[in-house]
Amino acid sequence: MSRRNLRADAEKFEFQAEVSRLMDIIINSLYSNKDIFLRELISNASDALDKIRFLALTDKEVLGEGDNAKLEIQIKLDKEKKILSIRDRGIGMTKEDLIKNLGTIAKSGTSAFVEKMQSSGDLNLIGQFGVGFYSVYLVADYVEVISKHNDDKQYVWESKADGAFAISEDTWNEPLGRGTEIRLHLRDEAQEYLDEFKLKDLVKKYSEFINFPIYLWASKEVDVEVPADDDESSDDEEEKSDSSSSEEEEVDADKDEEEKKPKTKTIKETTYEWELLNDMKAIWLRNPKEVTDEEYTKFYHSLAKDFGEEKPMAWSHFTAEGDVEFKAVLFVPPKAPHDLYESYYNSNKSNLKLYVRRVFISDEFDELLPKYLSFLKGLVDSDTLPLNVSREMLQQHSSLKTIKKKLIRKALDMIRKLAEEDPDEATEKKDVEESKENDEKKGQYTKFWNEFGKSIKLGIIEDATNRNRLAKLLRFETSKSDGKLTSLDQYISRMKSGQKDIFYITGSSKEQLEKSPFLERLTKKNFEVIFFTDPVDEYLMQYLMDYEDKKFQNVSKEGLKLGKEPKDKELKESFKELTKWWKGVLAVENVDDVKISNRLADTPCVVVTSKYGWSANMERIMQSQTLSDASKQAYMKGKRVLEINPRHPIIKELRERVVKDAEVILFPLCITLFVLIALCYHDLPYGVVA
Template structure:
């Protein structure tokens, strides 16, 4: 490339270099949207670097020729090329002197079209300019700080030694000025870095210092500076390096720029000041509130203080001249009156003079506009520090600053990831779920903020965190993420997958820690309850040994009081977590197959063994399973109260088996994706083929076969009546006190699932009809109702009343199971018949209607009275 550039060094009249491959690449980039196609972004970088290589030759020729005169510069200015503007604090004489002595340079040919790509295609938002310029200023400050480690004298003294960034917006002039006290640039740096697109001073500095130490600089592409043209049509750069005088660089993003020595002298001492003349369509960036918001968003955690010049109105007390003048006039008038009097009291005059001396001048309050520098980035990037060095109060303050929440986080995890990609991160679990948490599950998540070297990149990701963990808040900061040229997107999705895997793992570890703390606290409580029960039994039996040890235990209880409080706090904390985010954990059970086992340990349910407000984990359920119990039993429904009285639990309760209550609508969906837990199969108590997994199953099979043989005729008769309603009628192994129960097939919808599917407005009815398979009617062969109904059906199989009883029994089973009755009119009719029979009211009994004759006679009587009154009134007349 360098030989090609040397052989094609053009003169000013022949500045175009025609290279067919480059033109083809340029055309390819111009037609593509590089914000979407990462490959084309890489092509742009290659193209830009090639442009820069040719530009170096142009700079050398232009500097050697030095054929730019003041007249030429002014002529170029009239024709649209750059000249020194009035922006900044330059007098008219200063501008003329710089135009006369300045050296005019030219960008590479067709750079105007390339700048158009950078301005209009490379960056998606205009506001990015502030992030890029602050990042450049931070790099300049890092450079001078790095050099000061070996030579402290480079910093200077007083204000010059302060490392800071100052930003000022001038609405009247229409300018934004960003000033830093960094390393600054020499004249050669201005030409090489700002005059060469894609020439990064940061990358050159890194290459130079790589052998001496680890630097932490942001810039890498050399195009960030040109983002100023997103909002500015004219840019002036004033810079001072310790090795050179102060120089001024001026350009309007066209084919040329001007570099000249600053006639004002070295006013900056050291550093760089960028003055941007804001375009008419970008005047919103002149508002200090807008600038403050952008600093907070993109550069809040920059290592160096960022000051913004703001104007404030405040009330101050000033002397009230008008009031003093009025007082003086009153005093003079009073003296004149006193002189006219014949007798003057000398003592009174002396007192008045003393009062006058002691009287204070009158003041008034007025509003004054005051300008001052306000520190914007007062929140520090605590994630770069070791977790052991960060206090809980700092974590709380950082969380509140990051999320704008008032409450402290429920828990946190602070870690550094190493390996294929290195990054630091802090993740938080909020105390409360956002009100719109479940409304935003389908949209991009913005709860994690991605930083590169403490510069904000984005908070909108599709796959940085799974949607079931969308409630996690935090930051991710890396030193070497592969960003595209605009630093707005990651170039490699593979890197995102690596980061996602680590973040998910750490988030689950944080939740696991919460769950384990709760489990330990509950176990400690249970042990304490057992000890108290044993103590009560011992006292009841009259043992004196326990009483002698009473004093010792009281002393131990004082020591354990703090531990008990911690245990209660752990239980309360996990309850808060699961109440707020339990639904999302269950969503994870459905969606995240890799972490399903981890998520299962976080689940909590009410059960037949828990008190009101208490829950049990699957791990504790397994630990307290009865001898011989092999399965985990559960039942789903609307609430615990209804489920407790369900006939499906009769045999399970009798055996002392614990049954989990799943009352959350998502529970049954989640369990369908989780067949077992620690080799224990999860069994729905409302489905057929319920197994207890013990020796009693063999005994029951013998009893079932005998009952099936005894009730064969009844089962056939009953099945014939319910032919279109049930698939089969079987002997039940789960009923003890109820006569019948309706159960569903292994893969069919339960009553609870049917209820949920019907409630979905956009549900496909065909799918519902397919899954809502025919039910199975289980009968208790030993229940009196079944025994008596079997006798009636045997004596008179065609009796309508017996059939009605069979239907009523089936309908009541549907209601008890939670299913809807299809033919409600028939059900109502049958219930009315049962009421008549129960009240001994015959079918011939009719409703007694009110006697119409009595009503009509009363009406006739009222009419007669009215006619009589009218007649009497006529007679009187």
């Protein structure tokens, strides 16, 4: 119930029918996001301040003098009367403005708005149709609006949202000078908004970057010296009289001094003062050349609620112009959150805040950046998006795709620049001037890669449009990188003359891969091989087929080409009987072919997989998954091919024996080979027959 009735002597009006419908929806329906009422009122106050500031550009007298010239917003609480007040020194409203602005909705889209609210109950839409003020009835059952315009007297608008409102000339409240004060008589279930900390959080969340200062009349406990009670003074004197006689002479002089001073004590006292709530400036509105690194770091800590000492690794501050205009600041955090890749495909978490004309709208618009860039923190402020759009409407908004495209481009440029500025990332060896700046940048991209490298790989998998840009950001170790990370461009710069393919191998660790027989001939021929040791690399290489006109070649699969050798045809012919016989023996063991290997030097034989199926490493990854279904995965398994080393003594001996009498060695040899093949494919690293 209301805490008071409308004034009897006030002039009564009826709300426009649509306003009554709107308030009925707000008051009688349950909504989870009541907090937005404060955002709406502060936004309206900011608009009023903007209007008077604009008029003051041509007529400075409209601002007045003293406090009236202060363009600010003030929030005050009366816990006893349960009233929350928001005051601005903006343009104010005349009596006619109060009737027009608060009693009717002169907007063509109002009916559509009311229907939308009735069907979906999405309060985030409030404000888009100029009806933000009515959100006050989410938390209040009686509202007073006191307003003073330079061209009119001070008036009070009041309503209980019961279909009527009243307007009176204000002769009892404190003169405002100019501007508007809104008093909300809070509902019993909305008493949480009498909590100073709650209001501070709401202003920080929604209105931190409003152009005008926002103050809260906040309580504060201070230590105050007050006269001590007589009883306490006498107690002190008794304690002093009990001291030993030997000390009396020394104390007498000091005692006389102390008696001359008034006796005091320290107590806690509650005082009130105006506390500024939005001291963080909207640096994205400034020229990037004028913002210092310290200001960017401070802004990042405030935005990300990360108050550690570490700086963000990189940032990008830019303005996009054209069909869609917006300003944005993006940051690369110094560390990845521990849960970055947990529930990756089921999470809609985003670290990007959306503002419209410096008013916070939401941080749940995961459509602004793809998932693989969700680790970035920052904000987007657009003047062209409609204010207070809902998440569902934003998905349909024509500007969204343009904003997203530009954000991705700028984000990848920022990461690329981070790599280029790292002295360790130089493609060619050059003398780098030692300086403090270089020292700070040294190893920065390696740090980035260790924290967020998996995100770049996921981007290559998910984002076909930017796949080549993302591939430039890939880092890995190779057989020639001496434990350091290298890039595809660096790999290509070191390729041998005539080398057409980029060689790589996948596995569980670098140490394991370095011992792999698949590298034997490659190493002897001085080819460089990339080591991919992350499980996601197997998926990555299914999408990254080529780079800069170079094809990728998995050296653990069939079809490896190292260039033709003069004796290749002769070798195949001389081992034809052995490969034919061996293929027949292994036909029942799921081995499809036996071939002469061009990749082995010291190992007798290996089992490789077909070019377009899973590698042995991928099969192990899939089999290790808890809910793995072998029957459904069978079609992805690559065909097995046994490759034999024609230079190995064992293989040469087998060839001689098969030529002499295949039947004599068939039974014992088959048993041995079956065991070896089983071991080589399922247990030993990469199908190696040791």
